[in-house]
Amino acid sequence: RTANGKRIPPPVVHYYMNNLTSTRDPVAHRETVLILTPLARFYQEYWDNLLALSYPHELITVGFIIPKNREGNAATAALQEQITKTQKYGPEKNRFASIIIERQDFDPPLASQTEAERHKMENQKVRRAAMAKARNSLLFTTLGPAISWVLWLDSDIVETPPTLIQDLASHEKPIIVANCFQRFTDPKTKLPAERPYDFNSWQDSEKAQELAAAMQPDEILLEGYHEMATYRVLMAHMAEVNGDPKFEIPLDGVGGTALLVKADVHRDGAMFPPFAFYHLIETEGFAKMAKRLGWAATGLPNYKVYHYNE
Amino acid sequence: RTANGKRIPPPVVHYYMNNLTSTRDPVAHRETVLILTPLARFYQEYWDNLLALSYPHELITVGFIIPKNREGNAATAALQEQITKTQKYGPEKNRFASIIIERQDFDPPLASQTEAERHKMENQKVRRAAMAKARNSLLFTTLGPAISWVLWLDSDIVETPPTLIQDLASHEKPIIVANCFQRFTDPKTKLPAERPYDFNSWQDSEKAQELAAAMQPDEILLEGYHEMATYRVLMAHMAEVNGDPKFEIPLDGVGGTALLVKADVHRDGAMFPPFAFYHLIETEGFAKMAKRLGWAATGLPNYKVYHYNE
Numbered sequence: 001r002t003a004n005g006k007r008i009p010p011p012v013v014h015y016y017m018n019n020l021t022s023t024r025d026p027v028a029h030r031e032t033v034l035i036l037t038p039l040a041r042f043y044q045e046y047w048d049n050l051l052a053l054s055y056p057h058e059l060i061t062v063g064f065i066i067p068k069n070r071e072g073n074a075a076t077a078a079l080q081e082q083i084t085k086t087q088k089y090g091p092e093k094n095r096f097a098s099i100i101i102e103r104q105d106f107d108p109p110l111a112s113q114t115e116a117e118r119h120k121m122e123n124q125k126v127r128r129a130a131m132a133k134a135r136n137s138l139l140f141t142t143l144g145p146a147i148s149w150v151l152w153l154d155s156d157i158v159e160t161p162p163t164l165i166q167d168l169a170s171h172e173k174p175i176i177v178a179n180c181f182q183r184f185t186d187p188k189t190k191l192p193a194e195r196p197y198d199f200n201s202w203q204d205s206e207k208a209q210e211l212a213a214a215m216q217p218d219e220i221l222l223e224g225y226h227e228m229a230t231y232r233v234l235m236a237h238m239a240e241v242n243g244d245p246k247f248e249i250p251l252d253g254v255g256g257t258a259l260l261v262k263a264d265v266h267r268d269g270a271m272f273p274p275f276a277f278y279h280l281i282e283t284e285g286f287a288k289m290a291k292r293l294g295w296a297a298t299g300l301p302n303y304k305v306y307h308y309n310e
Numbered sequence: 311r312t313a314n315g316k317r318i319p320p321p322v323v324h325y326y327m328n329n330l331t332s333t334r335d336p337v338a339h340r341e342t343v344l345i346l347t348p349l350a351r352f353y354q355e356y357w358d359n360l361l362a363l364s365y366p367h368e369l370i371t372v373g374f375i376i377p378k379n380r381e382g383n384a385a386t387a388a389l390q391e392q393i394t395k396t397q398k399y400g401p402e403k404n405r406f407a408s409i410i411i412e413r414q415d416f417d418p419p420l421a422s423q424t425e426a427e428r429h430k431m432e433n434q435k436v437r438r439a440a441m442a443k444a445r446n447s448l449l450f451t452t453l454g455p456a457i458s459w460v461l462w463l464d465s466d467i468v469e470t471p472p473t474l475i476q477d478l479a480s481h482e483k484p485i486i487v488a489n490c491f492q493r494f495t496d497p498k499t500k501l502p503a504e505r506p507y508d509f510n511s512w513q514d515s516e517k518a519q520e521l522a523a524a525m526q527p528d529e530i531l532l533e534g535y536h537e538m539a540t541y542r543v544l545m546a547h548m549a550e551v552n553g554d555p556k557f558e559i560p561l562d563g564v565g566g567t568a569l570l571v572k573a574d575v576h577r578d579g580a581m582f583p584p585f586a587f588y589h590l591i592e593t594e595g596f597a598k599m600a601k602r603l604g605w606a607a608t609g610l611p612n613y614k615v616y617h618y619n620e
């Protein structure tokens with residue numbers, strides 16, 4: 001409204017979506033990036049890495065979806081404190097174009113949320129359906145017509161290079177995912193070591209296809225469980241010592257810890273199925289749905305990001 | 311930026327999505343409505359009816375997606391003229407909260423676009439996949455976290471009551487669809503008559519299930535073709551003379567000509583599959599996908615809207 005209280009004629013916004021590019025050199029083309037993070041717990045390292053991203057921050061919008069429970073309230077408070085520091089008091093070049101925080105009830109899928117509990121096979125379907133809905137809700141409400149890329153980045157990814165966006169985009173793939181590892185102290189040697197963490201990035205196998213064919217319509221295949229050996233080729237196991245970080249492999253399933261997607265893939269309709277889709281769910285189902293839409297997924301076995309170790 | 315060129319600290323927007331309602335009395339609760347129209351041709355009657363909607367216009371955002379071809383350019387020009395009249399020069403109460411126009415290339419699925427050509431069975435899959443992508447693109451880029459309802463309204467629906475939104479919302483259903491008819495002059499009697507137009511709203515049949523079971527994964531079931539009798543119960547044929555416009559029926563497939571959806575249904579991930587989903591596509595696939603997400607569809611056989619007659 002104007003000063004005299006009259007409503008200002010509302011704007012008509014025109015978007016020419018054909019002029020929107022998503023190229024291997026997104027900085028040069030001033031391509032906008034939407035970083036999406038479902039967030040249950042806040043990690044300072046996540047925020048520090050976000051801030052350290054060398055991609056021009058004025059081209060980045062960040063969106064969070066945070067459960068509306070006690071844990072979520074604590075995470076929101078910690079996040080808000082960092083946001084205020086950056087967006088209000090920090091150097092101008094650090095400030096992001098905009099930040100969106102969504103609070104939402106989820107039927108809490110599990111009472112306990114320890115890593116062991118989260119990963120129990122019988123809990124996975126319910127939990128990942130809830131995660132899929134959280135991702136969809138965040139995606140559907142933040143995407144906008146002027147976004148070139150969507151970077152899915154989990155809040156518990158505590159090590160990522162500042163060039164993450166440029167590195168992933170340089171491959172110019174519709175869907176590309178880093179290899180998610182976890183640092184730990186080897187109990188035998190007491191030395192620092194690392195191990196694969198995310199088993200959702202894989203190449204399909206005949207055995208997995210056979211398992212799927214024998215399943216009930218609502219059943220899903222899960223990776224990383226002895227009870228259900230799929231013989232899929234897991235990207236987690238394909239990292240090589242001193243391997244080329246640019247080395248690409250085709251994937252049939254992807255994880256969502258650090259996943260770059262051309263916005264057009266999502267705009268065509270590729271979302272995170274919260275139901276069994278070809279016996280796949282969430283990020284793995286997303287890769288399958290994208291493939292049905294004509295978009296292939298790529299993995300970088302030697303390009304690592306690291307997950308928090310509880 | 312401020313007058314001295316300094317960047318203003320960008321806002322952090324918080325959304326409490328639990329506080330968002332979608333009730334049977336949306337006006338009283340000041341619920342926001344997003345009207346989405348894929349638009350290939352502009353019809354003055356469509357616009358006049360939009361303007362005549364008695365739902366408070368300041369709670370309505372309208373989004374269009376228009377192909378970037380010659381026909382689309384003409385439609386955009388005609389639309390823009392009406393928008394300027396309303397939003398700039400019209401009475402304040404007529405103005406919508408905002409209007410978004412997206413222009414986009416589609417691989418033009420068919421050279422000719424006459425009604426006869428559009429409805430040829432072998433053309434339907436390609437055409438409806440393209441329509442599904444247009445709907446998804448429009449949906450994914452306009453939805454936002456503060457929207458309560460999405461009204462899908464085709465641009466060639468030339469008769470709708472001013473109370474359309476309130477009437478449909480009053481049933482408080484997650485997905486509800488009007489019965490789409492077409493007026494014509496009876497060639498025998500030369501008298502005005504009407505006939506069913508949209509055959510995408512139906513109740514499933516055993517026969518259709520059997521047909522689907524025998525199909526290749528990528529094949530789709532289509533309604534309204536003699537070659538493929540499904541024996542589904544079509545809402546188009548369930549309208550009764552002087553029938554109660556509030557009479558509800560459960561549906562398994564829906565059409566998109568005048569379709570009201572609770573925004574949460576879309577936010578959960580329900581979109582318009584551009585691929586065979588349980589052998590269904592586009593709006594029919596949407597109903598199936600919503601059902602997989604736990605949301606049922608309802609039809610109003612006696613609540614009619616009318617499609618343009620070419």
Ligand SMILES: Nc1nc2c(ncn2[C@@H]2O[C@H](COP(=O)(O)OP(=O)(O)O)[C@@H](O)[C@H]2O)c(=O)[nH]1
Pocket residue numbers: 037038039040041065066067106118130131134153154155156
């Ligand atoms: N909004 C929301 N985010 C969640 C929820 N559960 C986990 N997350 C976040 O989603 C991402 C993946 O979940 P996480 O529990 O780390 O999965 P895991 O590492 O595969 O066991 C992380 O960024 C979490 O902070 C939830 O219920 N709601």
Ligand SMILES: Nc1nc2c(ncn2[C@@H]2O[C@H](COP(=O)(O)OP(=O)(O)O)[C@@H](O)[C@H]2O)c(=O)[nH]1
Pocket residue numbers: 347348349350351375376377416428440441444463464465466
């Ligand atoms: N953006 C876009 N809209 C389209 C396209 N084709 C049709 N439409 C619009 O989508 C709606 C449904 O299409 P229409 O051709 O009327 O389908 P029919 O009535 O079922 O034959 C109408 O509002 C059309 O104006 C297209 O290629 N792109």
Ligand SMILES: [Mn+2]
Pocket residue numbers: 154156307
């Ligand atoms: Mn995690």
Ligand SMILES: [Mn+2]
Pocket residue numbers: 464466617
């Ligand atoms: Mn039509």
